[in-house]
Amino acid sequence: MKITNARVIVCSPGRNFVTLKIETDQGLTGIGDATLNGRELAVAAYLSEHVVPCLIGRDAQQIEDIWQYLYKGAYWRRGPVTMSAIAAVDTALWDIKAKAAGLPLYQLLGGKSRTGVMVYGHANGSDIEHTLDEVLRYAEAGYKAIRAQSGVPGLEKVYGVGKGTLFYEPADADLPSEHDWSSEKYLRHTPRLFERIREKLGFEHHLLHDVHHRLTPIEAGRLGKALEPFQLFWMEDATPAENQQAFRLIRQHTTTPLAVGEVFNTIWDCKELIENQLIDYIRSTVVHAGGITHLRRIADLAALYQVRTGCHGATDLSPACMGAALHFDIWVPNFGIQEYMRHTEETDAVFPHSYHFADGMLYPGETPGHGVEIDEALAAKYPYQRAYLPVNRLQHDGTLHSW
Numbered sequence: 001m002k003i004t005n006a007r008v009i010v011c012s013p014g015r016n017f018v019t020l021k022i023e024t025d026q027g028l029t030g031i032g033d034a035t036l037n038g039r040e041l042a043v044a045a046y047l048s049e050h051v052v053p054c055l056i057g058r059d060a061q062q063i064e065d066i067w068q069y070l071y072k073g074a075y076w077r078r079g080p081v082t083m084s085a086i087a088a089v090d091t092a093l094w095d096i097k098a099k100a101a102g103l104p105l106y107q108l109l110g111g112k113s114r115t116g117v118m119v120y121g122h123a124n125g126s127d128i129e130h131t132l133d134e135v136l137r138y139a140e141a142g143y144k145a146i147r148a149q150s151g152v153p154g155l156e157k158v159y160g161v162g163k164g165t166l167f168y169e170p171a172d173a174d175l176p177s178e179h180d181w182s183s184e185k186y187l188r189h190t191p192r193l194f195e196r197i198r199e200k201l202g203f204e205h206h207l208l209h210d211v212h213h214r215l216t217p218i219e220a221g222r223l224g225k226a227l228e229p230f231q232l233f234w235m236e237d238a239t240p241a242e243n244q245q246a247f248r249l250i251r252q253h254t255t256t257p258l259a260v261g262e263v264f265n266t267i268w269d270c271k272e273l274i275e276n277q278l279i280d281y282i283r284s285t286v287v288h289a290g291g292i293t294h295l296r297r298i299a300d301l302a303a304l305y306q307v308r309t310g311c312h313g314a315t316d317l318s319p320a321c322m323g324a325a326l327h328f329d330i331w332v333p334n335f336g337i338q339e340y341m342r343h344t345e346e347t348d349a350v351f352p353h354s355y356h357f358a359d360g361m362l363y364p365g366e367t368p369g370h371g372v373e374i375d376e377a378l379a380a381k382y383p384y385q386r387a388y389l390p391v392n393r394l395q396h397d398g399t400l401h402s403w
């Protein structure tokens, strides 16, 4: 089965997405997500200018060889742009292989290991009471797991508190908007948020929280300890993870489970964290960690150390990523949870898909492949609009801080 063409489709139905569509001489096509929020055109150019010419004429069935060719052949290995491009090729080829077999993708991975994929929704509000209302609404909607993010008194904008309710889009401006930050205000506020939620919700639902890379290791240890009475499912991105050793300090101070990895793009970014059991969940997902081929390798390493998966699933990862991730999730033996930030109606219309939500779970569907397509005519109606993620500055002196 020869690759005859590969096209990069950039569109913006509610937000920017980059999709690679691979065509073969047997008429089968596959798609892969290549979206990198705020740097979309870098991946689009990497694919169209440097990867696509190398794909034409290759055997679409040789997924592993093509992966190795694109990874080692680039010489300049790793990094979010390179690995998102490789991920898109890999995902599209797995889609084609499963379609050729007439099977849903999970069957090629090893079949179902569970009945469905437990997901978490995103409750957020401008203050504790508004956030609590949203948490209770998600519980009412059947979610078994709910992430809670709230505004912080004295801060104008914080991560995770969006304009909408069901979805959250941080890339909100033609140039990066600037947020202010105070770890002290955040550290005083956050335990109160979860105390209030547990008081009204009880302990039957999983609660999650995303620190979003903003604390020092000792501050993260302090927050994790303060949150222990509220039994979180995980505290995510507690501190920037370039220094994997930093998590050793957090681990010394708290039993609150730790999740990290949505910004990782290869197994090398998390090898120490996993081997030293410094985390409980690895958040890498299909689009940014080299596709299904590489994500399986990360999951297999994690399984040796009882680290579970918790794939990233924000609105800036397209339905093509979500579809592929769900086939991975329903197979992977050390599954933990899947993030599920719903896409806008325009996005769902551009990316018709077979996955569906019911009772706090997502189900990948039985369509051959990963079950997601792209409506190119509709996509063309939503041209790319440059949009950046915000930047963060310390409120007291303007020092640039992690966003």
Ligand SMILES: O=C(O)[C@@H](O)[C@@H](O)[C@H](O)[C@H](O)CO
Binding pocket: 037, 170, 210, 212, 262, 312, 313, 314, 315, 316, 339, 389
């Ligand atoms: O856990 C999450 O979903 C967040 O960290 C994301 O919303 C993240 O901010 C975006 O994916 C960045 O584009």
Ligand SMILES: [Mg+2]
Binding pocket: 210, 212, 236, 237, 262
């Ligand atoms: Mg996150």
